[in-house]
Amino acid sequence: MYRILPILTEAEVAECRRIAAAATFVDGRISNPHNVAKQNEQLHDAEPYQQSSELLRQALVRSEEFRNFSFAYALAPPMMTRYKQGMQYGAHADAAFLPLPQGTIRSDLSCTIFLNEPDEYDGGELHISLGDADLLFKLKPGEAVLYPSDTLHQVVPVTKGERLVAITFIQSRIQDPFRRNLLYNLNEVAALEGNNMAPENFTLLQLVQNQLMRHWAETP
Incomplete structure (x- = not known):
């Protein structure tokens, strides 16, 4: 239901941090009054936002692990946000639909990309509730966590330092999370074990993969 992925190189993390240090941030509620x-700040200046957003978008779409897990069809422009001491984001579920300049997308998966070292701030964990499980994430710079957008999640209050992350939302070709995870696992089995199978069995497995994708995917 969730996945931790390496997304950014050290150089890309450094570039995001350089952009953030020189840019203006505003009250995060500007996008949802x-x-x-919501108690955070988000990148406001148009040019730094576009520059960092494109860097982050390219890093995500080049990641084979990201593509395989998300079956991404559309991606909201990633945005850098920061949490200073005392800031937090209370329990919430992300909006089902996001109006964007290129058209509205449905949020099937949410993604948080961590941009500074965990020891640079206290608190600030991403807290996700999945059924009876309470999951806490405070990852290394350049790592991302993908999780279902319809789950309750929050950012624990930052008690010291500053938390810098980027967030985005993904519309998947396969909306149903059960089907998406089933097909992801099936594809992983095919990738890991395909060469060890009898050719006729591997061909049959590939047939099943493509039949399910053709049947379940909402769009090419």
Whole structure:
């Protein structure tokens, strides 16, 4: 239901941090004034936002692991956000649909990319509730966690230092999370064991993979 992935190189992390250090951040509620749970800041300046967003987007789409896990069809422009001491983001589920200049997308998966060292701030964990499980994430710079957008999640209050991350949302070709995870696991088996199978069995497995993709995917 969730996946931790290496996304950015050290150089890309450094570039994101350089952009963030020189750019203006504003109250995160500028994009959602009625969200009382939201207490953070987001990158505001147009040029740094476009520059960092494109860097982050390219890093995501070049990742084979990201593509394989998400079956991404559309990707919201990634945005850098920061949490200073005392800031947090209370429990919430992400909006089902996101209006964007290129058209509205559905949020099937949410993604947080961590950009600074875990020891640079206290608190600030991403807390995701999956059924009865409470999961806490505080990852290394350049690592990302993908998780279902319809789950309750929050950012624990930052008690010291500053938390810098980027967030984005993904519309998957396969909306149903059970089907998406089933097909992901089937594809992993094919990739890992295909060469060890009898050719006729591997061909049959590939047939099943493509039949399920053809039947379940909403769009090419």
